[in-house]
Amino acid sequence: MSVLPLVFTSGWASGVNAYAVVLLLGFFGATGLSDEVPEALQRPEVLIPAGVLFLCEAVADKIPYVDSVWDSVHTVIRPAAGAWVGALLAGQSGSLSDLAAGAIGGSTALASHAVKAGTRMAVNSSPEPFSNVIISLAEDLGVGGLVTFAIFHPEAAAIIAATLLVMGLAALYFLASRIRRFLRRRAQRREERRLAGRTGSPPPG
Template sequence: MSVLPLVFTSGWASGVNAYAVVLLLGAFGATGLSDDVPERLQRPEVLVVAGVLFLCEAVADKIPYVDSAWDAVHTVVRPAAGAWVGALLAGQSGSLSDVAAGLVGGSTALASHTVKAGTRMAVNSSPEPFSNIVVSLAEDLGVAGIVTFAMFHPEAAAIVAGVLLVAGLVVIFFLASRIRRFLRRRAQRREERRLAARAGPPPG
C-alpha cells in the first residue's frame, strides 16, 4: 500500500502543530496500535521532547501576538518536521523514496503553516483574546482528529487534509486586508518602542 496519503496528511498536520504530529504518531507506534510508525518516532526521548514542546506550543499558541511570534520562529521548524516525518514514513514502508516523501511532507507543511500563520495575523487584528483560544483549540483538535483518522483510513484522511488546505488558502486570500492591518500595527509598535528607547527615560 502506498504511504503517500499518510505522508501528505502528516505534512498538513505538521504545518499546524508539528510536535503534536510527532507525539501522536509515536504514541500510536509505541502502544502497538499501528505498525506503520517508524521506530525512531517511538523512542522515549523523542516522545518526551515532543510532549514538552507541545505543551509550550499549547500555551504560546493561545496568547495574542505571542502566537504570531511563535509562528515566525516555526516557519522553518514545521516544514522541516513535515519533511523528516515524511521521509521516515517512506523508509518504513519502502513504497516511496525518502527524498520524494520529504519533499511532499515538507512542502505540504509549509503550505499549511502559511495558512495557520496568516489566519493568526488576521485574528490578532481583533482586540479581544478569546478568538485566539478558540482557533488554537480548533487547530489542536483538528490535528489530533485527522492524524488519528489517517492511521486507519489514510486515503480518506488525505482527501480531508487536501480540502482543508485549499479552503485555508482561499480564506487567507479573503483575509489579506486584515493580515496587512496586523503587519502595519506590528511595525508601528516596533517603531514606537524604538523611538521610546532612543528618547530615554523622562527627566526626573
C-alpha cells in the same frame, strides 16, 4: 500499500502543530496500533522533548500576538518536521522514496503553516481576545482527530487534509487586508519601541 496519503496528512498536520504529530505517531507506533510508524518516532528521546514543546505551544498558541511570534519562530521548524516525518514514514514502508516523501511532507507543512500563521495575524487584528483560544483549540482537535483518522483510513484522511488546505489558502486570500493591518501595527510598535529607546521615554499605550 502506498504511504503517500499518510505522508500528505502528516505534512498538513505538521504545519499546524508538528509536536502533536510526533507525539501521536509515536504513541500509535509504541502501542502497536500501527505498523506504519518508524521506530525513530517512538524513542523516548524524541517523544519527551516533543511533549514538553507541545505543552509550550499549547500555552503560547492561545495568547494574542505571542502566537504570531511563536509561528514566526516555527516557519522553518514545521516544514522541516513535516519533511522529516514524511521521509521516516517512507523509509518504513518502502513504497515511496525518502526524498519524494520529504518534499511532499515539507511542502505541505509549509503551505498549512502559512495558512495558520496568516489566519492568526488576521485574528490578532481583531479586538476579540477569545478568538485565539477558540481557533487554537479547534486546530489542536483537528490535528489530533485527522492524524488518528489517517492511521486507520489514510486515503480518506488525505482527502480531508487536502480540502482543508485549499479552503485555508482561499480564506488566506480573503483575509489579506487584515494580515496587512496586523503587519502595519507590528511595524508601528517596533518603531515606537525604537524611538522610545533613543529618547529614554516609554512608548505610548
